[in-house]
Amino acid sequence: MEFAVNIPTSCGTSEYSTLAFCEDISWEKQRDFSVKIEELGFDGIAVPDHLMTGDGPTTECLVTTTGLAGITSDVYLYPKTINNHLRHGPLLAKIAATLDCVSDGRLKLGMGAGWKEDEATAYGYEWPDAPTRLREMEETIEVMKHLWTETNVSYDGEFYTLSEADCRPHPLQDPHPPIMIGGGGEEFTLRITAKHGDVWNYWGSLELMKRKLSVLSNHCETYGRDYDDIQKSWFARCIIRESDENVSELLDSAPRFKSENRDADQNHLVGTPEEIIAEIKQYKDLGIDEIVVEFVDFPQTEGARCFAEHVIPEFD
Template identity: 70%
Template structure:
């Protein structure tokens, strides 16, 4: 089992922020938290990809990942998840190869079709419908793999066209950096995962994850790809304290994580270490092999410290 920690890129009020104790994001907070997560023994650092979230600063994903590559030694670096329409895929291939070199082979590249139209439109991007963004995502993964593994690459697709493009230096990882596809769309996203991905990540209850995994297995059968070779990953936010009374006190600051405030398909890690171990075991039983957590008390370190000391050892 692998455990990665989300390094937030934004905070404050907004539809995508859940950090009650962080008024403003900064590189200093990200750096301090990320290096401490490595010292605690977490396997990876995940960084969201957004341009405008919350009502304050939003740090750019790839810049943050590169800075964390220099600041750390062993954790994998996990853009999670690149909003594909915001990046020209051939240039992303070049940037990803460079990050893999800078980090000595620690890049784990999360890819998705994007969902947050308002920030893309604010920055002047054309925002296509979901099917077109997903077809574009599939082309992006195809050509990135070709650029990472080929000498000169020509590509003629509906969304990208290359004429003897060269991507040097090549990534350190062979044949290429790990690719995660994020999302739960059963017709398109899980098909793309079955055909192209090394890892699949989604969020939700065990019922949701079980259904998605069954669909993924069906797509793998269609393409004759190895379902077991795809790492299955789950994302959750975490509210952890030693006692039920302390959990309740923290929930006063983050009430959206109370059971009555979550949808029937939601699930986050809320409770004492014993509660959270039991919850994660239910996902392990489904075949989940990576858990990505965001601690809602960021930039405080109490939750992460407790998770590392009392939860991770149960899965070693």
């Protein structure tokens, strides 16, 4: 099983903020935290893609990821999840190919259709309906694969028209960086994953994930795709300490993570190492083989250290 850590790009008091111990985001905090994450032995670092979240600064995903490429050497780099509608697909292919080269082949590219309309309209983007955004994302993925593996690419689609486009240098990874598709839409997103994705990522309770995986399996049958060829990934926020008393202290500062404050379909990793190990084993039994965690005590590293020392060894 692989373990990646979310590197926050924003924080604050809005409903989207889940970082109880961070007043604002800075490159220095992201940098120092990421270096420690690699030292602790995690497999990857993930970076969200937003323009405006929280009520303070928000750092841009791809620039942040490139900066992290320069200060790390082993972890995979995981833009998670690119809001496709905010990027011109062929240009994103060029950026991703270059980032894979710059990072010595460590890119794992997360793709999504976006959900946060207010940040898009604030920046002057039109915001089409979800089916349109999903078709656009699917076409982006098709175009990227052509550009990453061919030269002089011509393409005539609904959203993009290319005429002998050259995306060299191609990515170092053969045939291209793995593409993660994020989201739980059963009619569109999971179908696109079955057809085009190398990885699928979502969040939620065991029952919710079980249902989504069943739908994904059905879509794989439709396309003649081997279900086992797709890596299944789960995202969770994490509060971990070695004693129940210390966990309770953290929950007093971050009450939204108390069990009574969660919706039925939500789930987080909250507790002692033993409790979290037991929780992860249930997801592993579902077929989940990547866990992406965001430590609520960021930019502190105590939670990450505790997780690395006590949880990860149980899944080696």
